[in-house]
Amino acid sequence: xxxxxxxxxxxxxxxxxxxxxxxxxxxxxxxxxxxxxxxxxxxxxxxxxxxxxxxxxxxxxxxxxxxxxxxxxxxxxxxxxxxxxxxxxxxxxxxxxxxxxxxxxxxxxxxxxxxxxxxxxxxxxxxxxxxxxxxxxxxxxxxxxxxxxxxxxxxxxxxxxxxxxxxxxxxxxxxxxxxxxxxxxxxxxxxxxxxxxxxxxxxxxxxxxxxxxxxxxxxxxxxxxxxxxxxxxxxxxxxxxxxxxxxxxxxxxxxxxxxxxxxxxxxxxxxxxxxxxxxxxxxxxxxxxxxxxxxxxxxxxxxxxxxxxxxxxxxxxxxxxxxxxxxxxxxxxxxxxxxxxxxxxxxxxxxxxxxxxxxxxxxxxxxxxxxxxxxxxxxxxxxxxxxxxxxxxxxxxxxxxxxxxxxxxxxxxxxxxxxxxxxxxxxxxxxxxxxxxxxxxxxxxxxxxxxxxxxxxxxxxxxxxxxx
Numbered sequence: 001x002x003x004x005x006x007x008x009x010x011x012x013x014x015x016x017x018x019x020x021x022x023x024x025x026x027x028x029x030x031x032x033x034x035x036x037x038x039x040x041x042x043x044x045x046x047x048x049x050x051x052x053x054x055x056x057x058x059x060x061x062x063x064x065x066x067x068x069x070x071x072x073x074x075x076x077x078x079x080x081x082x083x084x085x086x087x088x089x090x091x092x093x094x095x096x097x098x099x100x101x102x103x104x105x106x107x108x109x110x111x112x113x114x115x116x117x118x119x120x121x122x123x124x125x126x127x128x129x130x131x132x133x134x135x136x137x138x139x140x141x142x143x144x145x146x147x148x149x150x151x152x153x154x155x156x157x158x159x160x161x162x163x164x165x166x167x168x169x170x171x172x173x174x175x176x177x178x179x180x181x182x183x184x185x186x187x188x189x190x191x192x193x194x195x196x197x198x199x200x201x202x203x204x205x206x207x208x209x210x211x212x213x214x215x216x217x218x219x220x221x222x223x224x225x226x227x228x229x230x231x232x233x234x235x236x237x238x239x240x241x242x243x244x245x246x247x248x249x250x251x252x253x254x255x256x257x258x259x260x261x262x263x264x265x266x267x268x269x270x271x272x273x274x275x276x277x278x279x280x281x282x283x284x285x286x287x288x289x290x291x292x293x294x295x296x297x298x299x300x301x302x303x304x305x306x307x308x309x310x311x312x313x314x315x316x317x318x319x320x321x322x323x324x325x326x327x328x329x330x331x332x333x334x335x336x337x338x339x340x341x342x343x344x345x346x347x348x349x350x351x352x353x354x355x356x357x358x359x360x361x362x363x364x365x366x367x368x369x370x371x372x373x374x375x376x377x378x379x380x381x382x383x384x385x386x387x388x389x390x391x392x393x394x395x396x397x398x399x400x401x402x403x404x405x406x407x408x409x410x411x412x413x414x415x416x417x418x419x420x421x422x423x424x425x426x427x428x429x430x431x432x433x434x435x436x437x438x439x440x441x442x443x444x445x446x447x448x449x450x451x452x453x454x455x456x457x458x459x460x461x462x463x464x465x466x467x468x
Contacts, residue, residue: 031140031181034215036237037373040277042320043215043238050372053281053321054364055084055147056357057330062087062132063097064332070135076352078142081361085139086147086186086219086283086323089132089173093155101128109151109161109169129176140182147184148177149219153191156199163202170206178211185216186283190242192221193229201233208235219283223251223259227271231278238279238320241267243310245286245302248388250293262286264310265393268317272377279320285310287325288356290342297343301327304356305406305458308430309389311363312404312462316395318377324360326351362433366462371397383412383446389457399467404430408451408459415443420468427451428462440468 032046043051056077061070077085095103105111112129119125136146150173151161161169177183185207193200200218207216215237218226222244230236243264244251251261260266264282271280286292288307291299311322327333328351333344346354367375374397379385381394381401392411394403401418403411415423425438441447451461 031143031145033181033213034145034184036215036279039373041272041279041318042373043279050368051083051321052364052367053084053323054082054360055086055281055283055321055323056082057284057287057323057325058085058332059088059149059330060091060332061085062089062128062135063091063095065135066098067131067134071138073348073352074135074139074142074144078144080358081364082324083143084145084147084184084321084323086149088149088152088189090151090155092152093160095128097128097131099126099131101126101131103128107160109165112169112172133176136177136180136182140180145182145184146180147186148173149186149189150203152189153195153221154189157191157195159196161196161199163198166199166202167206170203171210174207174210178213183211183214185211185214186219186240187216188218188220188226190219190221190284192224193218193226197229200230204230204233204235217281217283222246222284223256225258225267225271225280227274227278227280228258231271231274232276236278238281239271239274240281240283241271242284243267243282243286243314244284245290245292245294247292262306262310262388263313263391265313265317265391268314268319269377272318281319281321281323282310282314283323284325285314285323287327287330288354289345289351290325290327294342301345303458304354304359304431305460307356308359308363308460309406311360312406312430312460313391313393315363315367316377316393316402316404318395322360322363324357326354326357329357359431362428362430365433366402366428370400370402374398378417381413381417383414384410401463401465402428403463403465404460405451405463406460407455407457408453408461409455411449411451411463413447413449413463413465415441415445415447418443418465418467422468423465424468425449426464426466428464430460430462435464441465 035044037044093107102113105113115125115127118130187204217238217240222242225241227239248261251259253259286302328344328346328348332348335347378396382392422440423443425441427436
């Protein structure tokens with residue numbers, strides 16, 4: 001049964017509709033088509049400009065936020081440099097939005113609940129899908145792409161969606177959204193490909209057959225990659241990893257060689273070396289403010305330091321971008337919620353400005369400030385490789401090199417990989433995006449670089465070397 005809106009809410013919705021309608025169509029559809037770069041490593045816009053995926057996991061955006069709240073969320077993410085929002089279309093087959101609108105009739109994916117049209121002054125004429133339309137279009141205005149998960153994996157795993165139903169629902173979604181400019185298809189949803197493999201292949205093939213304009217990937221279970229099941233599928237344009245939320249000590253499976261603890265860079269390294277070449281991204285590392293291992297709310301929580309580490313480790317190992325997450329944002333937590341997951345501490349409005357969320361743009365800006373498409377990972381630069389938190393990761397182009405340290409320990413480099421007798425060196429601060437000049441350094445032998453401040457977890461720096 002659909003709930004009725006209050007008069008005040010109707011007035012607010014109607015006003016926001018008028019404002020939305022006033023935006024020019026030129027601005028609304030200004031986004032370009034995303035593609036895989038010619039070398040198969042990165043993403044580009046339609047005019048072959050670099051697209052650095054900086055994502056946020058707003059998983060429950062469609063179901064938990066009102067129109068004006070969704071607009072505020074998207075504007076905040078735009079201002080912080082995010083350009084992709086990962087979101088569930090159906091988090092469950094019982095999906096209902098905050099206005100009481102059900103997504104489906106009788107919880108059947110083949111029968112979406114649709115009204116005649118989006119008349120925002122009439123509660124009976126505004127449905128779940130109109131709300132999704134509104135949010136997707138608002139995101140497009142703000143230069144944000146929406147990575148849509150058609151059906152979250154849990155319901156499929158329970159056998160509630162078969163292949164024929166999946167094909168019908170995927171067809172409905174594609175026909176509704178294939179002409180939106182800011183769509184990315186995110187098949188799966190926290191699921192192993194072997195759980196209902198036929199359904200996931202059906203969704204991927206159906207989308208690929210009906211929509212030639214938008215990229216497709218697969219969001220896997222924790223500590224796994226889409227490449228394990230779908231790398232050779234024609235519909236998979238790039239690989240996505242969920243490196244997961246466990247610490248080194250918690251990730252102890254002796255039977256799975258891809259349980260790497262916090263070393264998310266190992267997932268990137270594996271997929272980077274696969275053939276055929278496809279881009280890879282960590283689409284779900286540990287979230288800011290979520291407990292280590294997820295389920296013990298009394299456990300220590302991941303911090304801004306940790307989400308920075310995952311970002312720089314993965315991107316400098318060859319990833320085409322990075323997805324940030326926050327415990328409160330991913331579930332759009334409210335103080336009044338009686339049921340929550342993983343013990344969120346702050347309401348979503350406060351969590352919007354968590355330290356890590358504001359620091360992600362520095363990673364994006366650094367990578368976009370350098371020649372982009374010829375960057376490669378190169379660990380041969382490093383003469384004193386470390387393990388775990390002391391791990392150093394290096395990436396370079398023909399005329400520059402980047403080396404990241406999470407602990408601020410001494411970096412010793414094998415020089416001579418860049419042209420010239422000397423190079424210009426500087427420190428880049430991942431916490432605030434500021435650069436400190438070191439000066440000219442001889443480009444031969446092994447050179448030593450000591451980051452500012454005393455070594456310690458979270459005293460992270462990027463050493464930048466550039467051709468003079």
